[in-house]
Amino acid sequence: MPDDSKTNKKRWLFLLIPLVTVLVGVPAALFPRQCWNFLRGKGERLGLLEPTQPTPSAGDSVENPLTLPSSLPQPDENLPSDIPIATEPPAAPDEPPPSAPEQAPSESALTLAKAEAQLAELAQGLSESPCWRLCLAQDQPLLRLVRLCDDLANGSRPLASLDFLRQTQPFAAARTADGRLVVSQASKERYSACVQMFVSLPALPLAKLYLALEPALQEACEALGYRDVHVRSLVTAAANHILVIPQLEAEPSLVQQGPGLYVWEAPELEKLTPAQKLLLRLGQENLRLVRNKVEELGTAIGLWEE
Numbered sequence: 024m025p026d027d028s029k030t031n032k033k034r035w036l037f038l039l040i041p042l043v044t045v046l047v048g049v050p051a052a053l054f055p056r057q058c059w060n061f062l063r064g065k066g067e068r069l070g071l072l073e074p075t076q077p078t079p080s081a082g083d084s085v086e087n088p089l090t091l092p093s094s095l096p097q098p099d100e101n102l103p104s105d106i107p108i109a110t111e112p113p114a115a116p117d118e119p120p121p122s123a124p125e126q127a128p129s130e131s132a133l134t135l136a137k138a139e140a141q142l143a144e145l146a147q148g149l150s151e152s153p154c155w156r157l158c159l160a161q162d163q164p165l166l167r168l169v170r171l172c173d174d175l176a177n178g179s180r181p182l183a184s185l186d187f188l189r190q191t192q193p194f195a196a197a198r199t200a201d202g203r204l205v206v207s208q209a210s211k212e213r214y215s216a217c218v219q220m221f222v223s224l225p226a227l228p229l230a231k232l233y234l235a236l237e238p239a240l241q242e243a244c245e246a247l248g249y250r251d252v253h254v255r256s257l258v259t260a261a262a263n264h265i266l267v268i269p270q271l272e273a274e275p276s277l278v279q280q281g282p283g284l285y286v287w288e289a290p291e292l293e294k295l296t297p298a299q300k301l302l303l304r305l306g307q308e309n310l311r312l313v314r315n316k317v318e319e320l321g322t323a324i325g326l327w328e329e
Contacts, residue, residue: 138239139165152220169243176260178296196277196285205274211306218309222316230323259326262317268299
């Protein structure tokens with residue numbers, strides 16, 4: 024017969040297991056966080072678990088290595104609570120890039136009419152020669168200058184553009200000691216005053232004046248029908264036409280073909296253009312002065328730089 028005491032102990036043991044399960048499981052199910060904290064605290068005190076850092080509350084500040092040092096004010100320090108804190112500037116709306124301002128026409132560029140009206144003032148001080156004042160006093164002086172360059176560039180005699188310099192004394196020839204016919208001294212001196220005026224003009228100030236007047240001269244060039252030609256090209260062509268005239272050591276010989284009609288004895292001279300043969304009649308000394316001055320002015324202006 025079994026022992027009743029042992030049987031009762033086994034019965035109570037089997038009853039204790041579900042009782043403990045109920046006592047532990049029900050609170051763990053209803054209050055899991057509190058039970059976990061209780062058990063973890065027991066484990067830490069018994070040395071079974073490592074202590075953990077306390078979780079900061081919402082009001083506590085956390086040291087972040089990526090934030091500003093504590094010595095610098097944080098974005099929300101010392102600001103009234105009713106002022107919103109801007110974290111980043113708002114993105115600007117997409118706008119088309121501003122267009123470049125329209126360039127106003129240069130006020131320094133002289134028109135043809137304005138330049139011709141102010142030419143006497145602009146050219147003041149370049150020369151006191153009566154011939155220079157006569158040139159400036161002509162009607163449409165800049166248009167005359169462009170027409171002069173046009174005539175020279177094309178090899179024509181500039182009779183219309185220089186009509187105010189026409190001499191009443193006719194061209195004449197004279198015999199040398201060896202019997203040759205050459206340009207007479209009186210004929211060469213007809214234009215000596217104009218040549219002296221031209222060569223006495225200061226190169227650099229005259230070149231500066233030309234550059235200031237070039238827009239107006241371009242307008243005059245277009246008025247003559249040159250729509251696709253730059254006035255500087257016309258001036259360069261005129262200068263080149265003068266510089267290629269042969270340089271002679273002595274006065275060339277003439278041949279008379281009728282009363283007051285003379286031609287050059289040398290065929291190479293007679294083949295020159297009418298403009299070049301007219302310049303030959305100035306005499307070799309005057310022609311040399313003109314050629315040197317044209318080269319000096321062309322260099323000062325920069326005609327042959329390109």
